[in-house]
Amino acid sequence: MGRKGFYYNQNACIGCRTCQVACKDKNDLDVGTLFRTVTSYETGMFPEAHVYHYAATCNHCEEPACVAVCPNAATYIDENDGTVQHDDEKCIGCQYCVKACPYGVPQYIESIQKTHKCDACIGLRSTGENPACVAACPMRALGFGDIEELRKIYPDSVSDIAILPDSSQTNPSVAIDAKATALKPDPVSVTL
Template sequence: MTKQGFYFNMAACIGCRTCQIACKDKNDLAVGDTFRRLEDYEVGEFPSATVYHYSRTCNHCENPACVQVCPNSAMYISEEDGTVLHDDEKCIGCQYCVKACPYGVPTYIESLQLTHKCDGCLALRNAGESPACVASCPMRALEFGPFDELKSRHPDAVRDIAMLPSSSETEPCTLIGPRPVAVDSAGSEIWF
């Protein structure tokens, strides 16, 4: 199995939210439901304040908390590519995965009474295409592929930045090309 993952180039991201919109559109999500969420953080104070953006989705962790707590094995690790997937037929809507994920990724969809999450656009990938978020990014700030290859291509990338939980909790398969300010300070999330 070749473990798959994401790379996010924080320096290239302009905060346009195209990745978030493409994900919502591809997954036909209702208002309020998201599998990818762009977050904005402000660090410092006037006149030397700065902003950085973080595009958050499932990290397809090596040791996913959502899989560990699922009582029905609805959350599982794909034997084919190591991504963390969800089986609607097994999901009982208990939301244990929602509460367990330190990244706040699984989404409980009230109208279905089921939990859903990013699957790395499995159907698109099976058709030889990139995930919707990756394909839509105008700045090419997102990549998806074999995690070892991403690590080789981006040797300076990190798994830990100040506003995220420690990567030691779940070993996320998301690499970040960080802005230095994001490594040093969590900042305050800006709400629009």
């Protein structure tokens, strides 16, 4: 079984944040904690200004920085599908993973003094369902599956866009069908 990851079609995404809400609901997250976030960016200047959205979550990296620094093996790579998982029983709340992740994915939850993150809805997937964010997207801008198969299906997809750290750091399991403007330097985060 191949390493699993997310496909994201930026050209289809309308920035509605339905994926963000579905993830928050499925994981019963408190205010201020998100495992998937949708952020909007602007490039260029009037009259050539462009906007794009990015729906970010755990990239389930092949070489995850969070796993490398975890002193108790609470964050680990699932041997069945290559996703990065988290074991609450082993987590000591040190937040090393929070500081190490170049994507800012792991979230420290003060009320339980542990770190949590996207697990690609491993429970839903075990019953044949898609991750909540994928199932909820009204534009079908998200997909999940074998990352190498997704890259074959979408041969123009990339792992690097202007707002992300260089993919050589962790080898993320993402395939982004990027808007041309997302490849341009100096994007500015905007609130829509």
